[in-house]
Amino acid sequence: MASSSSSSLSPASFNDYNTQLQGCALKATRAAVSLPADIPFHRSVHPDFAKEVDQTSARVLSLTNKLLHLSSTVNASASSRGKGKARLEAQDDVVDNFHSLIVDAMDTLLERADIGLDEFLGNFKAPAIAVKPAPLTTTQKKKSNVPQGRLDPALQHASHLAKPQISFKRKVDNSNHIAWVPTLRHKYNAQVPLGYNFTEGDGEEASTSLHPYHYEIKHLTYPARMFASSPPIPPKSFEETPFTWVSTSEEFATMLDKLRDAKEIAVDLEYHNYRSFGGFVCLMQISTREEDFVVDTLALREELEELNEVFTNPNIVKVFHGAESDIVWLQQDFNLYVVNLFDTYHASKVLDFPRHGLATLLEMYCDFTADKRYQLADWRIRPLPEEMLQYARSDTHFLLFIYDNLRNALLDRAQSRAQSRAQSPSSSSTPPPDLSIPPAHLLVREVLSRSEETALRIYEKERYDAESGSGPGGWDTLARKWNKSILMASSSVPDAGSAASAQRAVYLAVHAWRDRIAREEDESSRYVLPNHYLFSLAERTPADMAALLSVFHPVPPVIRRRAKELLDTIRDAVKEALGAPTASSNAPDAQVEEAPAAMEVDVTESVEEVVGAASTQTSQSLWATVSSITATKSALFGPTLHSNTTSVLPIAQQSALLGTGSSTAQDLARSLALNRARFLEAATRIHSKLVIAPSVPSILARPNPNAASAAAAASVEDDPTVLKNEGQAEIPFIPASQRTAVPIVDDTIVVVGQPKKKKRKRVAEKDKADTVADTPSPKQEAEAEAEAKAEAFDYASVSNILDDGSDHEVDARSARKKPKHAKGSNAAFYGNFPAPPKAHSQPKSGNQSRTFR
Structure with missing residues (x-):
């Protein structure tokens, strides 16, 4: 009846249709409730009843599936189950999925109906700022899966491209x-x-x-x-x-x-x-x-x-x-x-x-x-x-x-x-709005x-202020950004000659050099020299080219081409910070090698002491006493070495480390005070790099019966100018034909490294009892007799490794072969220790697994 009236459904007849629909639903519900509880029994007894129940169930499932399909079509925000997958096939589906398929769909429909009624009655107003509205057009594609990760380096820095600004x-x-x-x-x-x-309204001309x-x-x-x-x-x-x-x-x-x-x-x-x-x-x-x-x-x-x-x-x-x-x-x-x-x-x-x-x-x-x-x-x-x-x-x-x-x-x-x-009274603190x-x-x-x-913004070229370091590219701005307090303009100026002053000088010099090179080559400052390398150079000042290039990983292209220029800038900054003359004031041919500014010694200590000690010296300078400190004899060449005069070995009149020679005590004191810090720094660097190795002892005398050799050795021994080694004298090589037999001295031979034999329990207890009783056992007496009969080893009968055709060559070749030893004996491999080391990684006998059929 409801289906027949639906064809003529109109707003005027909707109330009647709704009343009939609810009456039909109520009758169906009452009929379902009045069914007996033992339906399977009646189905088995009355086949006609079973057939009627199956037809009614199929009809109800079909109507329910049609309603679910309509609800999924109307409701755009339904779940994925309501889009063609929400179907009830049997009684089990009704029992298991009734809430998820029917109740949820009805709740969604009723909620949408409430929202529609509120909008129609004016109870709900759409927000002025739409947050994620519906898609703008049906053909608009949404890019939801944006690829993650870093950009391809070829797209981020296309290093192969030529500079387009060249063609501007x-x-x-x-x-x-x-x-x-x-x-x-x-x-x-x-x-x-x-x-x-x-001009503005007040009559004043604008700037x-x-x-x-x-x-x-x-x-x-x-x-x-x-x-x-x-x-x-x-x-x-x-x-x-x-x-x-x-x-x-x-x-x-x-x-x-x-x-x-x-x-x-x-x-x-x-x-x-x-x-x-x-x-x-x-x-x-x-x-x-x-x-x-x-x-x-x-x-x-x-x-x-x-x-x-x-x-x-x-x-x-x-x-x-x-x-x-x-x-x-x-x-x-x-x-x-x-x-x-x-x-x-x-x-x-x-x-x-x-x-x-x-x-x-x-x-x-x-x-x-x-x-x-x-x-x-x-x-x-x-x-x-x-x-x-x-x-x-x-x-x-x-x-x-x-x-x-x-x-x-x-x-x-x-x-x-x-x-x-x-609607609300205006507050006295709120400024009045502009009525215009x-x-x-x-x-x-x-x-x-x-x-x-x-x-109204105006473009202005970026200027470099070397004094204050302000601006987007200034050294003070960069130091504040990296929180380098010692390098900021507001920090106190460090004492001259200290490591902090050298570090600050290198930072300012390298920063100014980077800005100048970037302007010359039309490159960004971070391309010429990245910021972290700038601070690395200031904190660990390189002394030579190898140390400079070791700072970079990898070396920037501009630095690779202008490394010498950067190194000279660093050296000049260090010299100026330590109070030394720069490279421009030195001779053109002077080769300067400067030590790093990060010193491990206090270069400012005892400078006044150096000045006082130098003022008490004679007028003769360090360079005037070169001939007096030159050795006239050599332990290697003997006393026939010519004197080191300026005609044989010319001596430079000035030094990059000690400065220029002076003839008066006042000039010498000033020179030493000026270069004391640099000398201590260089000495510390040299001493830290030295490796103490044993020296070859000098030969005092040789056991040669030749009288002339003995006289020569005596003259060398008596000569006070020859350095003598107080340690052990060198043992000369003597051919086998001239060697004399060494007298055999009877001595006790101590045998070490022999494997200790295991004793049985009874023997060990017996030995222990004998030891307590202070009576030697027969075995101990036998070992004592064997040691007494052992012959002393004659070392003179063994060939020397320096002799031609000695047995050592054969021994060296045979030593390359792996020695053979008895099976189960590890004495040759482990060196006659009491027992071989335990193999903790080997499986124990109890851990072996076996397969039984």
Whole structure:
């Protein structure tokens, strides 16, 4: 009956249909309850009853499955079971899955009905800020599985690419003393001419600004549509949106014609500053409501100034996200300026979002996850890989839709605040609102005011301040960032000649050298010398080229080419810190080898003592006493060595370590006081590297019967100038034919290393009893007689290793062969120890496993 009336179902007859439906359901329920409990028994007794029950059960299951299918179709948020898999096949399915399949589906339907009724009656209001709304279009693809991990090194640092700035028509100028000035050829959308200094309302003339559009930005009239709430315009998918790669003048002119007709455009830039000192823009992304453009700024660097016609048009809204750097880069490379800027970063700050990145806004409003690994990619690569191109498009493709949502949220929140302020009395601490601005426009005006300050930014070249070290590239800024307190400008200046002063001097010198080289070669400072290497050189100052190159792993390309220049800079800094003359004041041919600044001795100690001791000396300097300290005889060549005069061995008049020779005591004292620290440092370094090895003893006399040799030995013994070794004298080699027999001395031979034989228990107890009784056993007496009869070993009868054709050669060859020993005996291998070492890794007999059949 319910099915027959469903064909004529209408709003007027719905109540009757609902009453009949509930009556049928109630009758079915009563019939099911009135069934007997022993249905299987009745099924077995009455076949007709069993057939009727089966038909009714099949009909009920079919109706239930149809309802489940309809509920899964209506409910878009149903679980995966409700999408074609929710079926009841038998009684067991009803018992097991009734709650999960039927109860959950009904709860979802009823909950959706409640939400729909609340929205229809006005009890529920949709949020002004949509968080992860439904997909924008049915064809929009969601990128949920973003690959993780680090970016491919070939895409992050394309080292094989040639520098594109070499081919720029306007050559790069990285000089430190020349300021940058704008070279704008034509001022589009001008309200005042170039170079005009406007005056404010109070009559005071404003300071001269290098910003050509300063007046236009300050006196901007925004379009009325920016303050009207309107439904957001969802963007099309990537496949449906037209895309153009702009790399020629014709394509740029076509893009410019389309941009002139747009009301809002989204702009973003991709920048590169690793292989350039000042950096340059590699890519520009521009999106309208209908099309996406990606401009190759490396190919169209000189033509992009024409974009000022669009960028300075006050009727076209330019939407950026985080434009603090973009505004400066546009001025630096293309002389481009922006009028009527809306920065979505400032909008997220005004709305008090927890996060303000573009990736957060994309996930919030567009349900799109961008692969942010490509932020660090090398955008000089041409042609651009597909993944990098899609990432570049995503930065501006959704930005206009985000702008619509943020503008509506700002207007809605400002209106809500105005209503709450009108209902509650105003507080004395709350500043009165500006009456000239409608209350609903206050937050949008706040965002536009902050965006104006961003658009008024001016590009300035990075200057290097060697005195204070301030600025983004200053040495004091870097030391504060790395928390190097001893190197900061605010720290106390260390004492001259100390290790801290040398460390600070090396840091300042290397930092200044890095900045100069980076400007000369148009490379970034971190490419020339990374920061951690800079501090390593300051803390562990290298003394030579090998020590310098050992600091780097690997050696940077610029350091590999200019290592000598860096080493000279470090040496000059150390000399200046220790009070020594620099390399420029020394002779050109002087070879200077400086020790590291990180000394292990206190170089400032006893300097006054050195000065006092030097002042009491005679006027004769160190260099005047060279002949008196020169040895006239040699233990190697004898007393016939010529005197070391300047005619034979010329002596330098100056020393890189001890300084210049002087003839007066005052000059000598000053020289010694100046170089005392360097001398102690070098001596400490030399002594730490020395290895004490035994020296060869000198020969005092030889046991040769020759009288002449004996006389010569006696003369050497009596000569006081010859060094004598008080240790053991060297034993000379005597041929076998001249050797005399050594008298045999009867001595007790001690036998060591013999294996100890195990004793039986009875024998051990008997020996122990004999020892206690102090009576030797027969075995001990036999061993004593064997030791007494042992013959002494004649060492003279053995051939010497220095003799020709000795037996040692045969022994050496035979020793290479592995000695054979009896099976089960380890005496030869282990060296006659009482027992071989225990093999703890070998399995014991009890751990062996066997298989039985």
